[in-house]
Amino acid sequence: MSLSCGDLANHNDRVVSLLNVCRKAPSFARTKALHALSITLCSVLLQPVYVCNNIISLYEKLGEVSLAGKVFDQMPERNKVSFNTIIKGYSKYGDVDKAWGVFSEMRYFGYLPNQSTVSGLLSCASLDVRAGTQLHGLSLKYGLFMADAFVGTCLLCLYGRLDLLEMAEQVFEDMPFKSLETWNHMMSLLGHRGFLKECMFFFRELVRMGASLTESSFLGVLKGVSCVKDLDISKQLHCSATKKGLDCEISVVNSLISAYGKCGNTHMAERMFQDAGSWDIVSWNAIICATAKSENPLKALKLFVSMPEHGFSPNQGTYVSVLGVSSLVQLLSCGRQIHGMLIKNGCETGIVLGNALIDFYAKCGNLEDSRLCFDYIRDKNIVCWNALLSGYANKDGPICLSLFLQMLQMGFRPTEYTFSTALKSCCVTELQQLHSVIVRMGYEDNDYVLSSLMRSYAKNQLMNDALLLLDWASGPTSVVPLNIVAGIYSRRGQYHESVKLISTLEQPDTVSWNIAIAACSRSDNHEEVIELFKHMLQSNIRPDKYTFVSILSLCSKLCDLTLGSSIHGLITKTDFSCADTFVCNVLIDMYGKCGSIRSVMKVFEETREKNLITWTALISCLGIHGYGQEALEKFKETLSLGFKPDRVSFISILTACRHGGMVKEGMGLFQKMKDYGVEPEMDHYRCAVDLLTRNGYLKEAEHLIREMPFPADAPVWRTFLDGCNRFAEEQRNTLNVVSFQ
Secondary structure, three states: OOOOHHHHHHHHHHHHHHHHHHHHOOOHHHHHHHHHHHHHOOOOOOOHHHHHHHHHHHHHHOOOHHHHHHHHHOOOOOOHHHHHHHHHHHHHOOOHHHHHHHHHHHHHOOOOOOHHHHHHHHOOOOOOHHHHHHHHHHHHHOOHHHHOOHHHHHHHHHHHHOOOHHHHHHHHHHOOOOOHHHHHHHHHHHHHOOOHHHHHHHHHHHHHHOOOOOHHHHHHHHOOOOOHHHHHHHHHHHHHHHHOOOOOOHHHHHHHHHHHHHOOOHHHHHHHHHHOOOOOHHHHHHHHHHHHOOOOOHHHHHHHHHOHHHOOOOOHHHHHHHHHHHHHOOOHHHHHHHHHHHHHHOOOOOHHHHHHHHHHHHHOOOHHHHHHHHHHOOOOOHHHHHHHHHHHHOOOHHHHHHHHHHHHHOOOOOOHHHHHHHHOOOOHHHHHHHHHHHHHOOOOOOHHHHHHHHHHHHHOOOHHHHHHHHHHOOOOOOHHHHHHHHHHHHHOOOHHHHHHHHHOOOOOOHHHHHHHHHHHHHOOOHHHHHHHHHHHHHOOOOOOHHHHHHHHHHHHHHOOHHHHHHHHHHHHHHOHHHOOHHHHHHHHHHHHHOOOHHHHHHHHHHOOOOOHHHHHHHHHHHHHOOOHHHHHHHHHHHHHOOOOOOHHHHHHHHHHHHHHOOHHHHHHHHHOHHHHOOOOOHHHHHHHHHHHHHOOOHHHHHHHHHOOOOOOOHHHHHHHHHHHHHHHHHHHHHHHHHHHO
């Protein structure tokens, strides 16, 4: 029975209508039914190639590439779209051999590749550099590269994926047409590899061109942010995103939280998180990671606990960050609870979480559990071994080296980190053996391994051998090993040699300057310290917190308030992020020793993350300047905030009570020391004896000395005798006054 033209058109319209339905709401059942219908009606359809191409596309989108391939193989007739669609499908799911086979077949049948063909193949994750360069050549031959930005952008992504950054940059330079996506991909490639300066050059070029920046434009650059010195750039990008109205986009918010965290500005990271209109799991991971690196990492644990309240469940990244915090603050019980959650979810044997657990238990000193976690991982890699070796290197050197040998026997190739870990715990014989392995495996010129070797030789008192390693190095020596040698000289008291070696460097880094400044400071060459610091600034080397601590410590030693205030002003003017708790504590001490209590209080109030040392420094400053009552109030406030006083805290408050004449309060605190887990030492007894004798309690002071659990040293007796003499002098003066009257 023959069909009329109207019937044929009817069948065709129905199939096309069904295709449209499947495209809008794709499902395997619908696509399979449509496929069956197309086979039934194949002989009467007006456009069987068009229908088959769409079925291939639908199967490909559903991940059923094998079925898409069968449809393609059974097609009696194909066109360029057929080849491009199946190439895209095979490439998307990583089957480069089949994709390349179809491409070859396409060319054999006389079809010339177009942008869609080449971009489909270039998107294949398993495409190697040889095939990529062939496609590069073909795109130039057929004019596809010069036609628009599409193929060039795909080539850019391929070379970036293969870590061929120079070739990616060359492609970018050669492209006659560049789309915004091209610029974004280039910035992303550079950002991933830490080339923030170059990223910012491209970003500013886009702004100058008046391009309509998108989220991706910001994400690529923000990936390049890595440390404190990048804070200004992060703020600039934040302002630019706000100006463009993109600061509410969740991906931009997440990247800014992460960037501020890497820059050490936890306050801004927390503010970004709180001000965000909505969160996703990436937001939580970003803020947990940021606070984990802050002065108060316990905030990260509080955020982790609060996640379920906001309807979020932790993922792998969350657990890794929180385990890192638990090991940092040595919360073994917290880490065990997280381990229990992972066992319950059945994911503790995965490679990423397994490594995190090994590292957590190792850093908490629980090597047995660390080893158990290691044994549970089925597919171990070098990272697992490194984590385990690191734990044993800090506690049990012989087992660490035994594990290192076992790792070699099992065919794992050590990395530079493996060698540096194993070198930590070596004695002389083992060190020499490891040195031989390093040479045999070609790591003797690796800066990281060379530096570790030097440290290990120095640790074993083989200083000359450590210095000889520089002469044996075949290539030009970088700044890091030279810094280590300079540090060795400094520790040996050879300060002149240390500074002399640093002066030979063409491009000394911040560490080099810090070593030189510290060496001059230890040799009491104070003028040279100031000159070095000035020269450092003139050389455009940004000081870090260690530089400022060295200079401020010198100011404390010299009681130079003018210089100390100038350094404080420089910190505030150039990069206040350098003024972390560590620096603020030294500032408080410096101002206290220079007698500026107002400045002490100002710095204390401005310190965002106060620790026990901050409070102790404040109490000490108040005490030595006669503000005993205020010091006592601050000590009580310290206790109320949950800080546990240590031996230094008690010396500070006892000294404050001594200067303030507060005998009752001071002796009360002295008697409570053991309640806080602090056993009174000689310095504490000396303070208590001085407190009693200064205020005329000589019998009580003598009784205290007799009750000491160890023999009193000369300074304790000297303090007692000075007190007796002072009291006798006061008595004589009183009698003279009475007699005169």
